[in-house]
């Protein structure tokens with residue numbers, strides 16, 4: 228995505244390791260035993276969709292998943308003519324059908340108005356029958372997007388069949404609880420999906436793709452077990468979708484399931500450098516609200532990064548509560564006091580011969596130490612997803 232803000236390029240960058248991304252894709256594809264749609268929504272979970280898309284396609288991804296038409300256009304341009312299918316997973320809105328068709332984006336549809344928007348634009352252009360592929364999303368238990376099996380699905384399929392330019396290329400659903408492998412929600416949703424697929428078949432439609440799943444359903448082996456038989460009932464190809472794991476992270480699965488997941492490597496390394504150093508005596512107060520008071524003489528390093536960059540304020544520390552850390556010279560340097568909007572202070576008392584300009588790893592590995600998105604998520608009491616896509620636009624993403 229083009230950034231509207233000025234990055235402080237001297238100060239921080241997120242390096243995106245192309246080899247790790249490709250290797251994660253190949254390992255996951257192997258584990259899934261079926262085609263894998265690479266989810267690159269939210270600017271590839273903060274990794275930069277325009278950087279990641281060509282790498283994933285080069286590794287063999289035939290399908291990429293984005294959130295919006297605008298993001299699809301950016302990704303299509305980044306592919307520079309290399310063929311790949313791009314699925315716009317959150318549907319389309321008024322005024323977007325033209326861009327969808329111009330850039331050969333496949334829209335997920337579940338509201339009748341989605342079909343109307345595409346058919347009207349196709350009619351305006353005189354496009355031939357069946358030239359615009361769509362994927363119908365079935366709501367099997369998220370109550371978010373998707374059409375419910377039964378009367379609502381019948382109605383949508385009728386609308387689809389009355390829109391000559393449109394072609395049902397895929398049917399999909401999204402599962403709510405795949406990291407909880409024993410949760411009956413998974414089987415319940417797959418049953419509803421099967422019911423929907425039966426309706427599709429009865430309507431005489433033959434989609435090419437049937438897809439469901441995410442990182443955890445690949446990781447647990449649930450999707451490779453459940454999906455191919457369902458797809459076979461329609462003579463369609465099964466496909467599963469993966470986001471988080473592409474970037475090297477996976478959710479803990481509830482105890483029962485062994486992880487089929489191969490060795491994933493984190494793709495993003497977020498670095499900055501020390502821009503100032505000071506020695507303070509015992510009793511010095513550090514940062515807003517003097518939340519930290521030096522218990523003894525300390526050496527403090529200033530980092531030109533703060534919560535406006537996505538270095539979360541929840542990594543702050545006080546004398547009563549430890550916070551996050553960064554890596555300098557292969558050692559953990561704890562955050563001292565409050566993380567500010569643009570600045571963070573860390574304790575480098577234990578880092579010998581530290582100097583202005585030294586590289587600092589905010590997320591990633593250095594030497595034998597590693598700070599992952601999981602550590603930030605734990606401290607911020609949130610998910611790795613939110614941490615990764617929260618790294619802000621002003622941190623330049625650089626392919627390495």
Ligand SMILES: *Cc1c(COP(=O)(O)O)cnc(C)c1O
Nearest residue numbers: 266401440441442468469470471
């Ligand atoms: C985000 C998303 C995924 C990927 O989920 P992960 O847990 O990141 O693998 C799959 N399908 C849909 C519809 C999504 O929105």
